Amino acid sequence: MRPPCDPSKFVADAVKNIPPSGIRRFFDLVSGLEDIISLGVGEPDFITPWHIREMCIHSLEKGQTSYTSNYGLPELRDELTKTYYRRYGLNYDPSSEVLITTGVSEALDIAVRTVVNPGDEVIIVQPSYVAYVPSVVLAGGKPVIVSTHRDDEFSLTAEALKPAITNKTKAIILNFPNNPTGAIMTQEELEDIADLIVENDLFVISDEVYECLTYGSKHVPFSSLDGMKERTIMLNGFSKAYAMTGLRLGFAMGSPEIIHSMMMIHQYSMLCAPITAQIGAIEALRNGKDEMERMVREYDRRRHFIVNGFNKIGLECCNPKGAFYAFPYIGNTGLSSSEFAERLLDEKKVVTIPGDVFGEAGEGFLRCAYAASIDDIRKALDRMGDFMDGLKQ
Amino acid sequence: MDEKVRHILEILENDARATPEEIASLIDMSAQEVSQEITKLEETGIIRHYKTIVDWDLVGENYVYAVIELKVTLERNQGYQAIAERIYKFPEVRSVRLLSGNYDISLTVRGKSMKDVAFFVAEKIATLDQVQSTSTHFVLKTYKEDGVILHEPETIKKLPVSF
Incomplete structure (x- = not known):
């Protein structure tokens, strides 16, 4: 008989070194609980608009189930470049400057792998989405963290960024509108960052997946700033704006050199994004504007409701100007983010995400998604109010 | 159209029973302002009627x-x-x-x-x-x-x- 073995020894060091995700543990805590109200989601509560689903179904009925070009369906790339021209006056060439990917997640992974050499430093602005650090680590790069703060409404300042730049810095990952803080950045604030980028000859990976979800002011794509198009990979997708998370469709836009290099990885790892989702995305861009805007107005009302609600029950919360997250401050309760979130779940059955999951700078905060019905938000606020009263006693 | 008016109309079209207080909690207006706005919308005939759909x-x-x-x-x-x-x-x-x-x-x-x-x-x-x-x-x-x-x-x- 051959000897048994421990298969974990075959797992590569780079994978073993990925830190455990705080959310995994939370997920285990939640599963099995009844009567929970979740503000812990990172996806719209809306169902994909029917006209988009109907188009996907029709394409399946016709038998459109083949591979597409590695770059993605030409009609989709065409619609995307037209959309960006219409919205921002940005000129991207559909044949060489767009790559359709399986969600923004894939686009992020291959963008980082395209740019980062082993040992390169990549600046990651936190609090932010949880995938940036592992993506850089897996590519052999060294993540360097820059924090944003409540006093600046979580926008990135040049003063905060400057000291993090060394002669090894290759790139910076930006994410505005931001998950989890809901922060956006104005053109003037971004211009300051762009100056530093040029001064230090850096590259930018800008995850703009919440582009369409801004309230009161229009999004500014980083690549729309003077001189930034060649220095930027813009990442975006259909998940948030069109409620298409599970269809997994994203895209990257950048210079032909960069997009071609990303395609070199994409062609061997993913080959192409799912055709059904690509067809749905074409429909979304052609006819989805009204539905999308209706969803944004609905988020806007929930945002108003939840922010006022938090402030009423004694949780200071600034007004997020983008995405669908509120980020109330819980630091003055004497509990850490994870203590607060765990006790809230345990005692009141409300799911929120502890802010430190998104980086140390998120400690003292909770991420609360308002991509939930007003009824659920109201119930959650009532329960959280009770919880706060309990803490005071 | 004014963004706030659009919000009020969308909320009421969806739920005619929404009170001015409830509407005010969703948008950047006080209950009194919402009330005044609704009266205006009723007077100008933009809001025609409130009805219930019964099964x-x-x-x-x-x-x-x-x-x-x-x-x-x-x-x-x-x-x-x-x-x-x-x-x-x-x-x-x-x-x-x-x-x-x-x-x-x-x-x-x-x-x-x-x-x-x-x-x-x-x-x-x-x-x-x-x-x-x-x-x-x-x-x-x-x-x-x-x-x-x-x-x-x-x-x-x-x-x-x-x-």
């Missing part, structure tokens, strides 16, 4: 609905408005529309029974001078009324926690 089948009140297509001849000095007015005054008539195409006017009629509806059409509508012909289609089932789907929607299970 009468569920209380055992089995109303019969029919869609009636009318072809009409217009008389000198009398347009469609005149015939529409004669028709819409009957309480049995729930809606009256002027249409393009093969016939001119479409009505929705509600009655207690098919016989009820049939007699109403034969006696009150078909006998009008301007009505050339009628064609009655009984409604077998209503799936959606005024934007509201009349059955319990399936709930989709999503992850309670995600990034």
